[in-house]
Every structure is written in C-alpha cells, then in structure tokens.
Amino acid sequence: MMTQDSNSAHHSDDLSKRTVIFGLHLWVIVGICVGAAFVLLLFLISLWLASRRSASSSKTSIPNLSKEILEVTVVPSDPKPLAQILQKSTAESNPSPISIERQALLLPREEERESPIGINRIHIEIGKDHRITYPECGSGENRSGDQLVSIVAPEVSHLGWGHWFTLRELEVATNMFTDENVIGEGGYGIVYHGVLTDTTHIAVKNLLNNRGQAEREFKVEVEAIGRVRHKNLVRLLGYCAEGAHRMLVYEYVDNGNLEQWLHGDVGPISPLTWEVRMDIILGTAKGLMYLHEGLEPKVVHRDVKSSNILLDKQWNPKVSDFGLAKLLGSERSYVTTRVMGTFGYVAPEYASTGMLNERSDVYSFGILIMEIISGRNPVDYSRPPGEVNLVDWLKIMVSNRNSEGVLDPKMPEKPSSRALKRALLVALRCVDPDAQKRPKMSHVIHMLQVDDFPYRDDRRGGRVCRDPQEKASLLEDSVSESSDGSKFQRTSNVDKPQIWRNHEE
Numbered sequence: 001m002m003t004q005d006s007n008s009a010h011h012s013d014d015l016s017k018r019t020v021i022f023g024l025h026l027w028v029i030v031g032i033c034v035g036a037a038f039v040l041l042l043f044l045i046s047l048w049l050a051s052r053r054s055a056s057s058s059k060t061s062i063p064n065l066s067k068e069i070l071e072v073t074v075v076p077s078d079p080k081p082l083a084q085i086l087q088k089s090t091a092e093s094n095p096s097p098i099s100i101e102r103q104a105l106l107l108p109r110e111e112e113r114e115s116p117i118g119i120n121r122i123h124i125e126i127g128k129d130h131r132i133t134y135p136e137c138g139s140g141e142n143r144s145g146d147q148l149v150s151i152v153a154p155e156v157s158h159l160g161w162g163h164w165f166t167l168r169e170l171e172v173a174t175n176m177f178t179d180e181n182v183i184g185e186g187g188y189g190i191v192y193h194g195v196l197t198d199t200t201h202i203a204v205k206n207l208l209n210n211r212g213q214a215e216r217e218f219k220v221e222v223e224a225i226g227r228v229r230h231k232n233l234v235r236l237l238g239y240c241a242e243g244a245h246r247m248l249v250y251e252y253v254d255n256g257n258l259e260q261w262l263h264g265d266v267g268p269i270s271p272l273t274w275e276v277r278m279d280i281i282l283g284t285a286k287g288l289m290y291l292h293e294g295l296e297p298k299v300v301h302r303d304v305k306s307s308n309i310l311l312d313k314q315w316n317p318k319v320s321d322f323g324l325a326k327l328l329g330s331e332r333s334y335v336t337t338r339v340m341g342t343f344g345y346v347a348p349e350y351a352s353t354g355m356l357n358e359r360s361d362v363y364s365f366g367i368l369i370m371e372i373i374s375g376r377n378p379v380d381y382s383r384p385p386g387e388v389n390l391v392d393w394l395k396i397m398v399s400n401r402n403s404e405g406v407l408d409p410k411m412p413e414k415p416s417s418r419a420l421k422r423a424l425l426v427a428l429r430c431v432d433p434d435a436q437k438r439p440k441m442s443h444v445i446h447m448l449q450v451d452d453f454p455y456r457d458d459r460r461g462g463r464v465c466r467d468p469q470e471k472a473s474l475l476e477d478s479v480s481e482s483s484d485g486s487k488f489q490r491t492s493n494v495d496k497p498q499i500w501r502n503h504e505e
C-alpha cells in the first residue's frame, strides 16, 4: 500500500517537473501536442469536404449563359432516362448557339426525340447562378438529376422533336428546289414536293424568311404541330432552320386539296359523291375536334377553309396549314392583334373584335359544310346579288323549303332528303351569329353521325318553321326530347368518342 502511494506520487512529480523545452511542465507539452493534432484533423476533414463539393458541382456546372428558359422532355416510364433540352425560347434576344459541355451529352434515340402527347414537359430554367431548377417539382437541387441525360448543343435552334432536316437533305429531296417540284404557293411561302433517301414523300414549305412575320409563324407552327398526331391532321415530320432558311417538312398528301376538287375543272360530273363529301366533313370535324378538345392547351386553327383540307387517294381528309394557329392557354378566349383567316370563312365576332376561340373555327367549319354541299364558293361575286354570299343564300333556300336546290349540280347522285337536311341544319348551327350557341366539334360529330332524329316541326302537324336558325335550334330541342336520349345528347353528357382516347386512330 505504502509502495503504490509512493509510486503515484512519483509519477505526478514527473508530470509537474519542468522540462528542458522552454522550461514548461510536461503535462503542458502533452496538452499542446493533443490540441495541435485535433486542429490538424479538423483542417484535413474540411479540406476533404471542400474537395468533394467542388467535384460534385463541376458535374452540373454550366458555362456562363445569359438567363435562358429551356424545355426538357422526360419520359418517366422509360427505364432508360430521357431528357432533352428542346427549346431556347429567348432566341430572339440571343440567337447564338447554346454552348454546353458536349462530352457530357447523349443524343436520344430517334423515337424518343418524337414528342407525342403524354410526355411530361418540364421547364428547366438556367439562372444566373447556373443551377438547374425544375419548376414543376419545386426548385432547388437537381432532384431527378439521373434523368437528365441529354442536352443538345445545336448549331441552330433545335426543338427536340420530330426530325431536324439539314438544308442539304432537303435540297437533295426536292431536286434543288426546282420549279418542277413546286406544288403550290400560299401566303407563307412555296410548297415543294420531295422524296427522301428512304423514299418517303414529303411536302416542304419554304417559308418566306425575309418577313419577320413568317419567322414568327414558323415558331408557332412548329410548336403547335410538332406534337400533334391525328389521322385527319397533316403530320409535320420535321423542320429545317439553317441560317436564314426556315422550312417545314410535312407528310405528303397525294390527292390535292378540297378546293381544287370542288371548284377546279373536274368535268361535268364530280368524283365527289354525297358519301365522299360526308366522309370529308366528318373527318375534318374529327381533326378539328382533336385540336379543340383533345389537346391541352387547345389549338385554334384560325384558317379552316377548303384549300386547307388535303385529300389522299381514298378521299381521306387531312387538315393542313397550322401557320395561323395559336395555342390557347387556360383563358377562354384570346385577343389577337391582327385578324387573320380567309374572307368568307371568318366568324363575325372574330372579324370585328379580333376575339377568337375555337368557336370561330366552328363558324368556318359551318361555311365549309355549305361549300361542300353546294359546290359554291363562300363569296362569289360572279353570281346574282342575292347569291353572292353563300350563307345568306343558303338560309333563304332552306327557309323556302328548297333544300335540294342548294345541292352541287355536279354531284352524281342526290342524297336522301333526311340526310341533306341533317347536314344543312348542322351547318346552320355552326354559323350561328352568337358564338356561344354554336356547337362544339364533338357535338357536331354526334349530330352528323346520328342516323334518325325527329324534326319537331315535322311532328307538329305541319307547322312550317321559316327561320333556319330556329330550325337549327329545333334540331337540338327535338334531340333532347328524343326517346333515345343515349344516342344523341348534349356535349356535356356525351361520352368522349373513340378518337378522343386514341388520337392515332
């Protein structure tokens, strides 16, 4: 016991003894050493953390760009992640190419570059601090960073869908844009026929790029149509935007346009039978319904007319020329600064106020029905004064119970009176001066397809309805009174037609 006590006393004596180093006690020296080691450890840890942070930030760092809004396409269901910067929407302010580290880029497979309906669109904003934010998932860290696999660094604007044609490809396809390949010329430029190396036939619309307007319309058209697929809409296959050139590349529709078949020199008998004409009306209605009711945001065509209905060899109609289309957002109507459309087809409210919504397309569609049935132009100054305006003339003819008098004399066979009346009443409802009373395109389709409907004026002991507008509204009344309500209901109750669910049908 005594020995242990003396040993510990001996050790504490050692620690408290002064050493030769600065004459300090040993325990002070030990303390300093431990402290220094701890500080060194902290320093090393912070160095390691800093190096890790800089390594991870260099992976997502983006060169010094002015603020850009870019659109990315993501297919969440695809196990192979896909994202692509589609558009540099502030291109006007800075047309220079986006320069992004090329070595990190992967181009998507061709089919992924197409952007069918249903693909999520996420806007990526590259702000001043060069961080990528995902507004739709909340901003901040790159939450789905592993999905961001492809960032295209184009020489010119690349929208990321369809096919980006080079000028050279289109020169080869159109035989150097020779005159022999010209199909026609519209308000926005010349249209050429072309054949790609894989034998696909195309129509190339070479936009007049010396007008700012044409370039703007190019963007509108590309954005609106690039994602639209429907058998009754002309498909936009891609585009070319090289230097000053702006071209749209469409599927080629091989049987001319409806205007040519209605008003061109087709001989004394038109190949367009009543059935063919009704199929054209119905197909066109389906294409328009898809634009109005099957897309979000909806698309208003704004220039529905016979020259914009292309036909294939089986007389299938395809609505073309979305150069005038404007995407409508959530607002019910859209005020445009200029009134567009073609004289004779333009809805009254659109012409006077510039207010437009899909109901102005419905008006133009009503005029189109009248044109198809009668073979007459919407406005024809070569006719007697009372017949110059197609709508006015047709209303008078219907009021005078002379529906058959409006039929195109070149039509090979007359339709049944019932079928003719149905088509005329649908047309009259579409041109109702009150836009709100016009039917939606889905309603139009149901009215055209329903086989038997009772006319209230027919059933009521011969009361003759003189006013075609009233007659058109009677059609609706008689429908709601119909015993078979399931066959023909107001739009709000109508099941979405098949075409709604399957836009490729």
Ligand SMILES: Nc1ncnc2c1ncn2[C@@H]1O[C@H](COP(=O)(O)OP(=O)(O)OP(=O)(O)O)[C@@H](O)[C@H]1O
Binding pocket: 183, 184, 185, 186, 187, 188, 189, 190, 191, 203, 205, 234, 250, 251, 252, 253, 254, 256, 257, 303, 307, 308, 310, 320, 321
């Ligand atoms: N995809 C296509 N396939 C075949 N022919 C086409 C195609 N697109 C347009 N055309 C034809 O090219 C010609 C010019 O068409 P475009 O759409 O440029 O003008 P438009 O419809 O006649 O007039 P606007 O520009 O006033 O609408 C028309 O004869 C049209 O039928």
